[in-house]
Amino acid sequence: MANAALDPHAAIATTASGAPDRLTTADGRPLVRALARSQSKARRRAFLLVAPLLAFILITFVVPIGQMLQRSFHNDGFSANMPQISAWFAETPAGTVPDDAAWTALAADLTASAEARSIGVVGTRINYDLAGSRSLFTSTGRKVRRGIEPPYRDALLEMDEDWGDPQLWSAMRGASSAVTGNFYLAAVDRTRDEAGKIVQVEENRRIYVTLFWRTFWLSGLITALTFVLGFPIAHLLATLPMRKSNLLMILVLLPFWTSLLVRTTSWMVLLQQQGVINDILVWLGIIGDGQRLQMIYNQTGTIIAMTHILLPFMILPLYSVMRTINPSYVRAARSLGATSWTAFRRIYFPQTLPGLGAGAMLVFILAVGYYITPALVGGSSGQLISNMIAMHMTDTLNWSMAAALAALLLGAVLALYWLYDRLVGVDNLKLG
Amino acid sequence: MKRILMLGTAIGLVGAPAMAEVNLLSWGGAYGNSHLEAYAKPFMAETGTEVVMSDADNPATPIKAQVEAGNVSIDVASVEYADAVRLCDEGLVEPIDPAILKAADDGTEAMDDFIEGAVTECFVGTDVYSMVLAFNDDAFSDAKPATPADFFDLEGFPGKRTMRKGAKFNLELALMADGVPAADVYATLDSDEGVDRAFAKLDSIKDEVIWWEAGAQPPQLLADGEVSMAYAFNGRIFNAAQADGQPFEIIWDGQIYEMEGWVIPAGAPNMEDAMEFVAWTTAPAPQARAAEFISYGPPRRSAAAMVGNIEGTDQPMGPHLPTTDANMTNALGSDLEFWVDHDAELNERFNAWLAG
Numbered sequence: 001m002a003n004a005a006l007d008p009h010a011a012i013a014t015t016a017s018g019a020p021d022r023l024t025t026a027d028g029r030p031l032v033r034a035l036a037r038s039q040s041k042a043r044r045r046a047f048l049l050v051a052p053l054l055a056f057i058l059i060t061f062v063v064p065i066g067q068m069l070q071r072s073f074h075n076d077g078f079s080a081n082m083p084q085i086s087a088w089f090a091e092t093p094a095g096t097v098p099d100d101a102a103w104t105a106l107a108a109d110l111t112a113s114a115e116a117r118s119i120g121v122v123g124t125r126i127n128y129d130l131a132g133s134r135s136l137f138t139s140t141g142r143k144v145r146r147g148i149e150p151p152y153r154d155a156l157l158e159m160d161e162d163w164g165d166p167q168l169w170s171a172m173r174g175a176s177s178a179v180t181g182n183f184y185l186a187a188v189d190r191t192r193d194e195a196g197k198i199v200q201v202e203e204n205r206r207i208y209v210t211l212f213w214r215t216f217w218l219s220g221l222i223t224a225l226t227f228v229l230g231f232p233i234a235h236l237l238a239t240l241p242m243r244k245s246n247l248l249m250i251l252v253l254l255p256f257w258t259s260l261l262v263r264t265t266s267w268m269v270l271l272q273q274q275g276v277i278n279d280i281l282v283w284l285g286i287i288g289d290g291q292r293l294q295m296i297y298n299q300t301g302t303i304i305a306m307t308h309i310l311l312p313f314m315i316l317p318l319y320s321v322m323r324t325i326n327p328s329y330v331r332a333a334r335s336l337g338a339t340s341w342t343a344f345r346r347i348y349f350p351q352t353l354p355g356l357g358a359g360a361m362l363v364f365i366l367a368v369g370y371y372i373t374p375a376l377v378g379g380s381s382g383q384l385i386s387n388m389i390a391m392h393m394t395d396t397l398n399w400s401m402a403a404a405l406a407a408l409l410l411g412a413v414l415a416l417y418w419l420y421d422r423l424v425g426v427d428n429l430k431l432g
Numbered sequence: 433m434k435r436i437l438m439l440g441t442a443i444g445l446v447g448a449p450a451m452a453e454v455n456l457l458s459w460g461g462a463y464g465n466s467h468l469e470a471y472a473k474p475f476m477a478e479t480g481t482e483v484v485m486s487d488a489d490n491p492a493t494p495i496k497a498q499v500e501a502g503n504v505s506i507d508v509a510s511v512e513y514a515d516a517v518r519l520c521d522e523g524l525v526e527p528i529d530p531a532i533l534k535a536a537d538d539g540t541e542a543m544d545d546f547i548e549g550a551v552t553e554c555f556v557g558t559d560v561y562s563m564v565l566a567f568n569d570d571a572f573s574d575a576k577p578a579t580p581a582d583f584f585d586l587e588g589f590p591g592k593r594t595m596r597k598g599a600k601f602n603l604e605l606a607l608m609a610d611g612v613p614a615a616d617v618y619a620t621l622d623s624d625e626g627v628d629r630a631f632a633k634l635d636s637i638k639d640e641v642i643w644w645e646a647g648a649q650p651p652q653l654l655a656d657g658e659v660s661m662a663y664a665f666n667g668r669i670f671n672a673a674q675a676d677g678q679p680f681e682i683i684w685d686g687q688i689y690e691m692e693g694w695v696i697p698a699g700a701p702n703m704e705d706a707m708e709f710v711a712w713t714t715a716p717a718p719q720a721r722a723a724e725f726i727s728y729g730p731p732r733r734s735a736a737a738m739v740g741n742i743e744g745t746d747q748p749m750g751p752h753l754p755t756t757d758a759n760m761t762n763a764l765g766s767d768l769e770f771w772v773d774h775d776a777e778l779n780e781r782f783n784a785w786l787a788g
Binding site for chain 2: 116117118119120121123124127128131132133134135138204205206207210211214272273274275297375376379380381383388391392393394395396397398399401
């Protein structure tokens with residue numbers, strides 16, 4: 001209703017519906033209906049124009065991402081292939097000691113799953129929660145294919161005594177429903193203990209929370225650095241005469257157009273211990289041959305390379321905003337007695353905020369998802385969360401975990417975007 | 433991630449099935465070239481079946497994506513052993529009947545001719561590669577390093593090291609350097625104390641290690657003098673030494689070997705041609721031929737003697753292969769069961785250790 005009140009056409013319509021005989025078209029139809037019809041035709045036409053793009057985005061972007069994110073909370077690797085034991089878990093409360101019915105159900109499911117060659121899927125699913133259990137399932141699967149006799153508890157324990165492990169049963173219970181929050185728990189270094197309580201994982205496996213913090217802290221630092229470095233350049237670009245500023249602009253754009261890998265590799269050539277910069281420092285006698293600086297394969301390398309690569313994303317929005325700032329405002333402030341610092345701080349800088357906001361947002365969001373550069377120059381201390389997502393995508397093939405980490409990253413970025421909107425206002429963005 | 437998805441889409445678009453065609457997914461680079469020269473081209477010449485090659489970072493990823501999406505365009509793919517087992521367990525690749533494999537020239541049954549473990553339910557091995565220690569000869573003027581223990585000896589053999597960023601291989605190497613015999617490495621790693629021991633050993637050189645991610649990095653770092661020793665794939669070191677004349681030496685003591693080979697994705701569009709391709713290319717002669725292009729050894733015993741000179745030179749390839757007897761004296765076969773089980777757990781611990 002609030003929206004309708006804001007719409008001028010709707011306003012007429014509201015009045016018209018109040019007094020239908022007063023507002024009609026020339027051929028006697030109620031104006032409100034004629035208007036709605038002509039408007040809907042225009043709307044339909046407009047929609048048809050954007051429909052191809054909408055379909056394209058839906059098919060290539062929204063649906064795949066949605067499917068991927070669905071894996072973060074939906075994994076039926078266990079529940080779909082082990083229906084009987086899953087049903088037993090659903091009927092009994094957490095922590096129940098497995099009874100005869102449970103062992104019978106487990107043996108039946110294992111046999112069926114081994115026959116259907118899905119035992120690996122089952123084992124893989126449990127292995128996500130309890131390392132080392134995948135081979136327990138596959139080896140037991142090979143054995144039960146040869147036959148299994150009751151009593152099933154003794155038969156299974158005979159095959160492998162790990163079947164009696166309460167942690168295994170707890171992991172199976174966790175996997176017995178397709179919808180699970182366990183991947184999100186794992187993504188924040190948490191797990192469930194035997195009683196189903198949420199606890200931290202062992203200290204030497206806690207990694208994701210550290211990496212999330214590091215990712216956001218480094219992205220923030222890189223954003224600040226691009227601002228400090230980019231602001232004066234953008235100002236220079238905006239105020240120099242056209243001929244000179246064009247030349248300078250090419251210097252900004254040239255690296256922007258160069259391949260990311262080329263730029264990253266160039267930094268390796270420059271910064272490594274036997275690299276150009278260290279060679280020059282040694283040659284100048286500033287440092288000895290034995291004290292070559294370690295500037296790459298650590299956090300420093302990640303910060304330097306990423307700041308350089310993301311710099312144009314800060315400079316370009318700043319530049320486009322600074323071009324439009326009328327120089328007479330600053331002159332007026334100066335003529336009214338402001339010092340150059342006050343004029344800058346109170347008159348010039350606030351006018352650059354839309355560009356700064358857009359630049360900072362672009363740089364930060366790109367930095368949060370950066371992958372190749374930290375992988376190549378990051379060493380041990382420059383790893384970001386995206387490197388772990390890549391590891392789960394390509395090495396461990398645990399796509400549910402990758403999706404959970406990605407979803408958390410996406411959520412955090414959206415939260416920051418919302419915060420930004422509350423503090424600065426998205427309307428204030430100017431991207432170019 | 434984006435690259436993989438794009439690649440997956442690209443493959444999906446290209447793979448319209450046609451008559452007598454095999455879509456082969458390989459790794460690219462020198463390794464992919466050996467597939468092209470030793471397998472694809474001769475196979476096309478002999479059978480008339482067209483082989484369409486494409487590359488992926490790790491072909492196991494597109495297989496999983498394609499089979500799960502129900503849109504399979506790959507007929508044969510080259511994957512690592514551990515991935516093959518995992519894909520097979522999950523029903524993502526077809527079983528391959530060992531009866532189709534060709535016997536050795538002297539009549540030995542195929543299954544007796546392949547080395548142990550080279551043929552599994554869904555996998556036929558094409559080559560054996562290994563992780564080896566290598567050093568830049570220019571970095572050490574007097575004594576040369578010769579064992580895994582020397583790699584961890586920063587005083588005797590100064591200089592930075594480079595190792596693969598990941599738990600696999602590094603933990604095994606650390607234990608071997610710490611005095612664990614190759615045969616006991618995985619039994620030791622299976623206990624918490626064993627893992628602690630491996631990490632403690634890695635701790636001793638942690639500050640001097642540059643971690644590599646792409647296979648091309650270690651030869652580069654060695655050549656630049658950035659590191660004095662590297663732990664890398666033998667093929668990469670060999671290529672840099674052979675083709676670029678770099679003064680790199682390989683230490684075969686403590687090598688960890690693994691296999692790569694063919695799998696056929698479930699629901700491959702040209703199943704029969706794919707089976708024929710697998711059988712044809714895993715015969716001894718093509719396997720020996722492939723080893724002339726890259727220093728990965730053939731997994732068939734009868735093929736070892738058939739390997740000739742390094743392609744384009746008159747030097748024999750034999751001494752550079754991981755499978756040559758002299759290089760196997762203290763070698764460790766990578767235990768895929770162990771790694772499929774503990775991959776995630778140990779990598780998390782490894783990354784936590786790195787970050788700490």
